[in-house]
Amino acid sequence: MMIYENIRLALFSLKANKMRALLTMLGIIIGIGSVIAIMTVGDSVTSTVADSMSSLGANNITVTLEERKDDEEASDSMFGMNWGSSQDDNAKQPTQKDYITTDMLRQMKEAFGDSITAYSITEQVGNGSIQQNAESGKANVSVMGTSLGYFLANDVQLVQGSYFSEEELENGAMVALLSEEALDDLFHGDADAAVGSTMTVSVNDKYYNLIIEGVYAKDEDETMSMYSMFMNSDATNLYIPLKTAQDINHASGYQTLTVVVDPNQNPDQLAADIESYFDNLYRNNRDFIVSATSMASMVSIMETMMSTITTAIALIGGIALVVGGIGVMNIMLVSITERTREIGTRKALGAPNSSIRLQFIIESIVICLIGGAIGIVVGCVGGIAAANYIGASAVPSVKSILISLGFSMAIGVFFGYYPANKAAKLNPIDALRYE
Incomplete structure (x- = not known):
């Protein structure tokens, strides 16, 4: 009271x-x-x-080739003390013998079995443009070679056509997946007319004839939309088989890739196991080592x-x-x-x-x-x-x-x-x- x-x-x-x-x-x-x-x-x-980040695959694991550091350099890197440009100037560049190879990945898939669903690998060719004829518009594209697992890891959905076949991926066929945005510019949104037709892509002053295998849906991801606005770019991805991109770049082997993990597996534990697997393969490599980080761990660190x-x-x-x-x-x-x-x-x-x-x-x-x-x-x-x-x-x-x-x-x-x-x-x- x-x-x-x-x-x-x-x-x-x-x-x-x-x-x-x-x-x-x-x-x-x-x-x-x-x-x-x-x-x-x-x-x-x-x-x-x-x-x-989670929408990109909470169970995904990023595998990256990195320069091997001694304990002092690793400690400085952990606390953000690598300020000087001399570190970058003296950084070793990987050669062909240092790259992660297809055979390594094949053996890793055999070693871990069903724990690994697929590999998402990319090879950037460059930015270019497509113009079918004088009447069509012009589409700016970023040409990227991908493995089949890329579409699973990044949830790329088709609205017309099909993904690359195993044969096309293995032989490096001149085929491509076009975005809906580019479809609007080049074919006035007519996917039936686009699929199966041949287009000429100009990249780095070179021209490539590619058959349109399919059309993928517009990217509704807010993060990518904000990124595109920030970069002031209207270019969309033009996907081609990974082997095709490697042939164009005269490259082989991989510096980074994403492992798509079975949903029933613990991604953090599998990341540690994958890193141990590569530690054994790279034990005689004095310059480089492979690290594996789960997306779930990255999300947790970011939060x-x-x-x-x-x-x-x-x-x-x-x-x-x-x-x-x-x-x-x-x-x-x-x-x-x-x-x-x-x-x-x-x-x-x-x-x-x-x-x-x-x-x-x-x-x-x-x-x-x-x-x-x-x-x-x-x-x-x-x-x-x-x-x-x-x-x-x-x-x-x-x-x-x-x-x-x-x-x-x-x-x-x-x-x-x-x-x-x-x-x-x-x-x-x-x-x-x-x-």
């Missing part, structure tokens, strides 16, 4: 001094609003990027890093909360000075020190809670607006809301205790004489 009465008195006091109360709450509103907005944007970006950055920025924004708390303490000291005679009267009528102390602590908490509630609304609205502006899916942080609300109460108690205690210790005779 006493707490209810003190809350009522606190609200009456705030109502009597509306402008002063609002200015007092301003620091709390700004502090909590900024913390919630920052954490909302951070969580939204983290969620969007994690979803995009941890983003969470750390978001928390650090939010803590900086939380400084405003401390400033707001000091403002609450200041206004409570002013309020006590104005109500000295009231305090003296209550004490003369027998009110204990604990009652006086509780009254002003509750008043301080009420100020902080009202400011905190307004700050939560401001933070959620601002965070959602900012997340939508940068193209991320808005995810209001429930955790930050609860923490901010609890922090508001803590500020009210912490910064309200000193003024409340000072009021409780007033001598009733001196308080009654106060003018």
Whole structure:
């Protein structure tokens, strides 16, 4: 009952001094609003990027040929200390004997059996263009050789035609998969007319005649769309068999590839096993080694890093909360000075020190809670607006809301205790004489 009465008195006091109360709450509103907005944007970006990475295959493992480092170089690299350009200038370039070979992959598939579903391998040929005739439009393309597993790993769906056959992949046939965007430019969206026809692709001042094997669906991935906008490029991928691309580039072997893992397998454990497998194959190679990293592990690392950055920025924004708390303490000291005679009267009528102390602590908490509630609304609205502006899916942080609300109460108690205690210790005779 006493707490209810003190809350009522606190609200009456705030109502009597509306402008002063609002200015007092301003620091709390700004502090909590900024913390919630920052954490909302951070969580939204983290969620969007994690979803995009997971859509590429949460069970996929990236296998990469890397330069072998000694313990000191590995430690420096881990802590981001490779700042100088001399490291890059002196970096060893892999030769044909260092590359991952098809035989290695065939043996690895035999060793791990059904744990490995497919291999996703690419060979970049270059950027080019296609123009069927004077009447058709021009399509900018990025010509890329791929294995059959690439389409599985990246969920490339066909709208017409078929994927490359095993024979075409093995022999390096001059066939291609065209995007729907390029189809619109070259064939006015007529997939039936496109499939089976021959097109001439210009890449690096050379011309290649390719038969259109199929048409794949438009890329709806938000991350790739944002990437294309950032790079100011309208080029879409033109897929050709991996062997065809290697013949064009006069290349063989691979520096990087993606292993598509069976859904029932543990990708982290399989990544470690694959790395051990290559450690054995590369034990006599003094310059290079092969690393294997699961996509799930990369997503986890990214989420941890983003969470750390978001928390650090939010803590900086939380400084405003401390400033707001000091403002609450200041206004409570002013309020006590104005109500000295009231305090003296209550004490003369027998009110204990604990009652006086509780009254002003509750008043301080009420100020902080009202400011905190307004700050939560401001933070959620601002965070959602900012997340939508940068193209991320808005995810209001429930955790930050609860923490901010609890922090508001803590500020009210912490910064309200000193003024409340000072009021409780007033001598009733001196308080009654106060003018």
